[in-house]
Amino acid sequence: MTEPLIELSGVSKRFRFFQLEDVALRLEAGQILGFVGPNGAGKSTTIRILMGMIQADRGSVRVLGHAMPAEQAAAKRDIGYVAEDMRLYSGTTLAWHMDLVASIYPGWDPKYAELLLRRFNLHAAQPIKALSHGERVKATLLLALARRPRLLLLDEPTTGLDPVARHEILGELMDVVRDDRRGILFSSHNTQDVEQISDQITFIDRGRIIDASEKEQFLDRWRRLSLDVPPGATPPSFPGVVGVSASGRIAVVTTRAYSAELEAAYAAAGMKVHDVQRMTLEEIFVANVMSNRREEER
Amino acid sequence: MSGSVFNRLVLKDLYLVRWMIAGALVAGVGAVALMPVNRVATYVGGVSLVCVLIVLNIFLVMTTVAQERKDKVLVFILSLPISTRQYLVAKITANLIAFVVPWLVLSLLTIAVIDRTPLPNGVLPFWVTLLGYLLAYNCVLLAIAVATDSTGWQATGITAGNISVNFFIPFMLSRPSIAAHAEAAAAVWTPEVFIVLAVETAIAIVALSAAIAYRARDPDLV
Amino acid sequence: MHSLLISHADPRPMYLQIMEQIRHRIAVGDWPAGQELPSIRALAADLQVSVITIKRAYLELERDGVIVTRQGKGSFVSDTADLSTRLRRVELDTHLDAAAAIGRQLGMSAEELAARLRQILREKDGHDR
Numbered sequence: 001m002t003e004p005l006i007e008l009s010g011v012s013k014r015f016r017f018f019q020l021e022d023v024a025l026r027l028e029a030g031q032i033l034g035f036v037g038p039n040g041a042g043k044s045t046t047i048r049i050l051m052g053m054i055q056a057d058r059g060s061v062r063v064l065g066h067a068m069p070a071e072q073a074a075a076k077r078d079i080g081y082v083a084e085d086m087r088l089y090s091g092t093t094l095a096w097h098m099d100l101v102a103s104i105y106p107g108w109d110p111k112y113a114e115l116l117l118r119r120f121n122l123h124a125a126q127p128i129k130a131l132s133h134g135e136r137v138k139a140t141l142l143l144a145l146a147r148r149p150r151l152l153l154l155d156e157p158t159t160g161l162d163p164v165a166r167h168e169i170l171g172e173l174m175d176v177v178r179d180d181r182r183g184i185l186f187s188s189h190n191t192q193d194v195e196q197i198s199d200q201i202t203f204i205d206r207g208r209i210i211d212a213s214e215k216e217q218f219l220d221r222w223r224r225l226s227l228d229v230p231p232g233a234t235p236p237s238f239p240g241v242v243g244v245s246a247s248g249r250i251a252v253v254t255t256r257a258y259s260a261e262l263e264a265a266y267a268a269a270g271m272k273v274h275d276v277q278r279m280t281l282e283e284i285f286v287a288n289v290m291s292n293r294r295e296e297e298r
Numbered sequence: 299m300s301g302s303v304f305n306r307l308v309l310k311d312l313y314l315v316r317w318m319i320a321g322a323l324v325a326g327v328g329a330v331a332l333m334p335v336n337r338v339a340t341y342v343g344g345v346s347l348v349c350v351l352i353v354l355n356i357f358l359v360m361t362t363v364a365q366e367r368k369d370k371v372l373v374f375i376l377s378l379p380i381s382t383r384q385y386l387v388a389k390i391t392a393n394l395i396a397f398v399v400p401w402l403v404l405s406l407l408t409i410a411v412i413d414r415t416p417l418p419n420g421v422l423p424f425w426v427t428l429l430g431y432l433l434a435y436n437c438v439l440l441a442i443a444v445a446t447d448s449t450g451w452q453a454t455g456i457t458a459g460n461i462s463v464n465f466f467i468p469f470m471l472s473r474p475s476i477a478a479h480a481e482a483a484a485a486v487w488t489p490e491v492f493i494v495l496a497v498e499t500a501i502a503i504v505a506l507s508a509a510i511a512y513r514a515r516d517p518d519l520v
Numbered sequence: 521m522h523s524l525l526i527s528h529a530d531p532r533p534m535y536l537q538i539m540e541q542i543r544h545r546i547a548v549g550d551w552p553a554g555q556e557l558p559s560i561r562a563l564a565a566d567l568q569v570s571v572i573t574i575k576r577a578y579l580e581l582e583r584d585g586v587i588v589t590r591q592g593k594g595s596f597v598s599d600t601a602d603l604s605t606r607l608r609r610v611e612l613d614t615h616l617d618a619a620a621a622i623g624r625q626l627g628m629s630a631e632e633l634a635a636r637l638r639q640i641l642r643e644k645d646g647h648d649r
Contacts, residue, residue: 030561032570053376074382081377087370093312100310104303104378140374167568178358192528195576199572219533220643223646260647276646278533 002029002156003065005151005183011049011059020045021148022161023059025060027151027200030180034215035187036285042207043187044083050185055294058232064151077105078082080144082137083155088128104145113146119168134161138169145172152176154186158193161212166190172199195219195281203288210292214233222284223258226250226275227266238265242291254279254287303380304388311362311392318361319400322354326404334415334483335409339357346461347408351401355436356456358396363389383514390506397436405429420482423491424470430498431466434460437502441509470494484512526567532645534569538577543586557595559589613626 007209008029013020013049017033018041037043050063052072061068066075088097102108117124120138131139141157152173158166174197176182188194194201195215201213227235227252235244240257251271255262263273279287311320329350332343375383408429412422442455471477475488522605524541526534545551557563559576564571581587588598622635 030571051377052381053373069382073379073384073513076377076379079377083373085370086377088374091579103308161307169563170568174568178565179570180561180590196528196534197568197570214572215570216572227525234374257648265648266504273643276643278531278646 002181003063004028004062006033006185007060007062008046008050009060009237011046011056011226013045013056013058013063014050015138015245018042018045018207020049020056023204023207023209024212025050025185025199025202026073027183027185029175031199031203032177032184032186032197033200034194035185035202036189036191036194037202037204037280038189038289039189040206043204043205043296044155046204047081047083047153047185047187049264050081051076051155052170052205058244068226078150080138080149080152081154082146082157084137084154084159086140086229088136088139089191090129092128093124093144094122094131097128097139097143097165098124101143103146107147107149109146109148111144111213112165114147116142116146116172119172123126128272131293134165135160141169141172145176150182152182152184152186154184156188158190173197186199191280191282197236201281205284205289206296218281219282220277222256222287223259224277224279225253225255225258225263225266225273226284227253228272228274230270233271235271236268238262242287254291256288303378304384307375307378307380307385307388308392311389312396313325313395315358315361318354318357319396320352322400323403326350326400327407330404330407330411333411334417340417341365344370347404348428348467351404351429351432352435352460352463354400355432355439358393359436359439359443360452362396363395363440366426383510386510386513388508390440393440394437400435401429401433412461418481418483419485422478422485423487424476424480426492427470427491427498430469430495431463434502435463438505440483444506444513445509524563524567525570535573535577535580538567538569539581540573546586550587551597553597553599555597557597561620587621 004026006025008023008025009025011020018040022041023046023122025033025035025046035043035046035284047055049056049061050060050064050068052069054077055069063075064078066072068075080217088094098113101111118123120135120142122135122139123144128133128136130137137160141154144152154173157173157268158169162168170193172188173184176184179250186194198282200212201215201218203210227250229235229246231249233251235251235253237244238255240262241253241255243252243254245252253266257278266273326347327341329346332346334340335343339386344363361455376382380388404428409422411417412425413419439452439455439459443452446452471480475486475490479486524538524545526537530537542551542557551557557578558566560574561571564574567574578587578589580596582589584599585600586640587595589595620633623636628636
């Protein structure tokens with residue numbers, strides 16, 4: 001049983017207007033973890049903590065078996081980090097950066113770098129100043145991917161990219177996990193990408209982890225039930241039900257713990273289930289966050 | 299392994315400021331060349347030399363430290379396999395090399411010019427303390443930029459430093475041990491001169507060490 | 521190669537799409553008994569779909585006896601795969617026959633019967649897994 005690539009537990013960090021509270025994350029080798037949350041939820045901060053760029057007030061942070069930030073230099077030898085707000089030196093070219101990275105990392109694969117240049121439609125001689133947003137993201141991704149690091153930490157890698165670029169990037173990311181010793185953690189609020197390639201999904205909102213599970217479990221367990229109800233009646237909130245909305249004779253129940261027994265329970269309460277719908281990850285995400293916020297306000 | 303990352307970072311910074319170093323050398327050599335021409339030229343050349351070194355200092359620090367932070371390139375650099383402390387030391391090393399090389403060349407040139415030309419050698423101790431002052435000033439400004447992200451503090455440092463040079467020069471020139479021999483053909487090295495040099499060295503070392511210690515304590519550079 | 525396809529426009533879960541397409545490949549004879557399936561990770565990378573989804577598809581197919589996984593060697597089309605498919609088709613026809621008969625007794629038209637079947641499928645889709 002190999003060691004997890006990432007092991008975060010009980011991590012808390014207080015800022016002036018925001019705090020991370022008791023964050024836990026775990027990424028096994030060979031897996032992709034989608035880290036999903038609204039803007040300002042704490043995704044970037046958590047990833048910076050993983051990189052040793054920010055020190056947590058409390059909790060344990062282990063990446064590739066190294067304690068962070070104490071052993072950050074050793075850990076970063078095998079981590080590729082790409083962040084939305086990361087910039088390159090504007091007075092230079094992409095080739096200059098490729099040389100810099102290649103001189104530092106023995107794992108740099110020049111052939112793969114060439115391939116990525118073609119695939120991402122970039123030119124090494126391009127001045128950084130002249131890169132568009134999408135090209136810059138692809139360039140920083142290239143610098144990270146061509147080293148073939150064991151762990152990739154990606155902060156919103158597809159945000160603001162056109163569909164073609166997204167497709168290319170997802171392809172390269174999936175290529176990474178052909179090797180079952182490597183892994184990826186990527187944060188996104190593009191739930192379609194997360195739904196497509198993630199093995200594990202963790203939801204974060206307002207500095208707290210609100211849910212974490214295998215992707216298939218999320219897709220299996222969340223459902224929207226349409227019920228035929230007597231006029232004016234409200235369906236009971238059985239365990240696992242996170243939202244109920246009724247109007248006239250129809251009610252919609254959102255549940256995170258769907259089972260045949262649930263349908264039977266409603267039938268027994270005189271409410272016929274006339275439709276059961278699966279939910280996309282986006283719908284699950286929104287419902288999860290909303291219900292969690294309502295809980296907190298109570 | 300990490301030794302080579304360190305070297306790469308230093309070389310990277312030197313590469314990015316190569317034109318500044320070259321420019322300072324050219325301008326500085328020009329300034330020093332002026333000095334033996336006539337009395338006015340000595341003054342102009344001397345002041346120009348001081349200006350060149352101060353401007354070089356400010357540009358170096360602002361480019362390598364503050365700009366990097368502002369441009370968010372810092373995040374890219376910190377994603378490399380180094381610790382916060384290594385980053386700070388590499389930054390300081392690069393800056394020192396970038397300043398000291400032209401400073402040393404110009405200092406030696408100044409001393410050589412004063413010695414080989416009709417310019418009175420008695421003015422040498424003054425120049426040596428002034429050049430030492432500029433080096434110490436460089437270290438202090440560098441230390442401030444490393445220790446704090448606040449452009450307010452950096453601006454204060456630059457302003458205070460500039461103003462202080464204007465006080466240092468008349469102060470040193472008015473020192474009896476200097477004033478007495480300023481026009482003399484031979485340099486007179488009094489203990490006072492060495493004390494001043496020692497103080498300048500101490501300030502430089504203390505400022506930089508304090509800056510590293512202070513910043514390394516709080517690893518959140520971003 | 522395998523030219524399996526995932527459609528995001530298809531509302532059915534990805535693992536079901538994969539299972540269906542693998543079954544189909546086997547049914548038309550492209551993948552005969554004993555044929556090795558692509559490795560889970562290779563297929564995941566080719567389809568740009570998470571490894572866990574492919575794993576699930578393979579697991580379910582193995583449960584249904586369509587494929588066989590040998591530890592450390594890979595997954596293979598089981599020898600009884602198309603046999604069981606043929607058997608199950610026979611099974612299906614038997615049930616449909618009975619349903620048609622009852623439907624006729626109830627006086628249902630072909631359209632009503634088809635609509636009823638669609639509704640059941642929808643409910644079953646929600647029911648299963």
